[in-house]
Amino acid sequence: xxxxxxxRDWPARATKTWSLLPPHATLRRNLTGYxxxxxxxxxxxxxxxxxxxxxxxxxxxxxxWFPMHEAExxxxxxxxxxxxxxxxxxxxxxxxxxxATLAARHHWPVYLAAGGLINAGFTCFGxxxxxxxxxxTTVLFYLTPVWGTIFGRFFLGERPGRQRWLAVGAAVIGxxxxxxxDPWQLAFEPADLLGLxxxxxxxxxxxxxxxxxxADFRNISLVQYCVGVVLAGLIILLMDTPVPxxxxxxxxxxxxxxxxxxxxxxxxxxxxxxxxxxxxxxxGILMLSEVLVAATTAALFLxxxxxxxxxxxxxxxxxxxxxxxxxxxxxxHDDRATG
Numbered sequence: 001x002x003x004x005x006x007x008r009d010w011p012a013r014a015t016k017t018w019s020l021l022p023p024h025a026t027l028r029r030n031l032t033g034y035x036x037x038x039x040x041x042x043x044x045x046x047x048x049x050x051x052x053x054x055x056x057x058x059x060x061x062x063x064x065w066f067p068m069h070e071a072e073x074x075x076x077x078x079x080x081x082x083x084x085x086x087x088x089x090x091x092x093x094x095x096x097x098x099x100a101t102l103a104a105r106h107h108w109p110v111y112l113a114a115g116g117l118i119n120a121g122f123t124c125f126g127x128x129x130x131x132x133x134x135x136x137t138t139v140l141f142y143l144t145p146v147w148g149t150i151f152g153r154f155f156l157g158e159r160p161g162r163q164r165w166l167a168v169g170a171a172v173i174g175x176x177x178x179x180x181x182d183p184w185q186l187a188f189e190p191a192d193l194l195g196l197x198x199x200x201x202x203x204x205x206x207x208x209x210x211x212x213x214x215a216d217f218r219n220i221s222l223v224q225y226c227v228g229v230v231l232a233g234l235i236i237l238l239m240d241t242p243v244p245x246x247x248x249x250x251x252x253x254x255x256x257x258x259x260x261x262x263x264x265x266x267x268x269x270x271x272x273x274x275x276x277x278x279x280x281x282x283x284g285i286l287m288l289s290e291v292l293v294a295a296t297t298a299a300l301f302l303x304x305x306x307x308x309x310x311x312x313x314x315x316x317x318x319x320x321x322x323x324x325x326x327x328x329x330x331x332x333h334d335d336r337a338t339g
Contacts (some may be wrong), residue, residue: 043274050274054286057267062293067105067259067300071252076244082126083232084252085260086119089268090225092261093218101219110208110215115223117205119197123231128194140195142175142288147203149281155207158279171285171320177313178295206280213276221269288317 045053071081101111121141128137145168152158210219235241275283292314 008182022333026145036049044277045274047278050278051282051286052098052285054274054278055289057270058287059289060263060267061292062295063112063297064259064264065294066297067255071255074251075248076252077241078126078129079232079241080244080249081234081237081252082123083229083257084249085264086225086228086232088253088256088260089265090222090229092265093152093222093225097216097222101222102214104216104219107212107215107219110212111220111223112227113209114205114212114215115225116227117201118230119224119227121201121205122228123235124194124198124201127235128191128198132189132191132194136192137195137198138291139172139176140192141198141202142284142291143172143196144199144202144206144287145281145284147173147200147207148279148284151203151207152210152280156210156280160279160281164232164281167320168281169284170316171288174313174320175291177309177316178218178291180307201284203284206275206283209272209275210277211282217269217272217276220272221265223319224268224272225265229231283322288320292317318324 044050048212068081068085070079073086076084104111125137128141149158149164149168152162209215209217260301271283271287295310295314
């Protein structure tokens with residue numbers, strides 16, 4: 001077989017290989033013979049390695065503002081941008097997970113619960129950015145470590161220690177400093193509830209992921225993006241959003257495909273997979289790396305400079321992340337090092 005023919009046949013072979021993989025609970029017991037990249041996604045990493053992966057993967061989302069801003073500058077309404085950035089990853093993942101999702105009927109409630117809750121959180125967050133204060137919405141969403149820790153205590157039987165609560169406090173304060181929130185001058189509007197609900201819904205979805213480590217994270221990811229497309233479509237209809245020019249939609253597609261499908265999708269899948277064996281509160285703390293990346297990239301590319309208070313916030317977030325990563329599991333429901 002020639003190299004050119006092999007190259008042409010690769011997508012079909014890769015799709016077939018991925019779709020025929022056994023459920024990841026079984027795959028963890030026998031990873032021999034699969035590509036290292038697949039092993040990396042499916043295996044259960046040690047506490048420290050998994051924490052680093054969450055920190056780095058969530059940090060990738062910190063550059064999401066750039067491609068979405070570029071797509072919006074082409075003339076698309078914001079909700080259309082969000083819908084396209086949900087659609088393209090779904091189309092990328094569908095050949096690899098559609099058949100497995102349909103076959104695993106006994107896990108459909110888990111897929112819908114986890115994917116639906118998490119994407120509803122994303123949708124509330126996106127609408128909050130459009131309808132409310134960007135800073136307040138971001139900070140309210142990143143109360144997720146608080147909700148994740150509370151939900152984990154009551155629904156997973158976790159027993160977070162003092163160090164975890166100190167990390168949660170440091171992370172939330174750091175986020176507020178980075179976003180320049182003045183707690184003495186906060187005036188909440190009804191639209192701010194979108195930011196609050198976004199964090200609550202994500203925290204609830206993370207608990208579902210943690211309770212069902214046997215569910216296939218690939219299928220959860222696909223359902224999450226499909227739910228996102230449906231929600232965006234409903235919002236477009238309910239808000240009677242104008243249909244953008246076809247040329248603008250076509251020009252935005254490459255941005256959504258490259259960044260949404262090839263960059264953000266793998267990062268999200270890693271977060272979903274590791275959320276199945278790490279505490280929701282711990283994951284929420286590590287996800288604050290997105291705020292760090294968003295603030296620093298905005299400073300580099302948009303000329304927004306970090307003031308001393310923001311730099312203190314950056315240090316607090318990094319200290320919180322490092323603290324929970326190197327402290328190790330704190331409860332009998334937390335993960336155990338496996339390699």
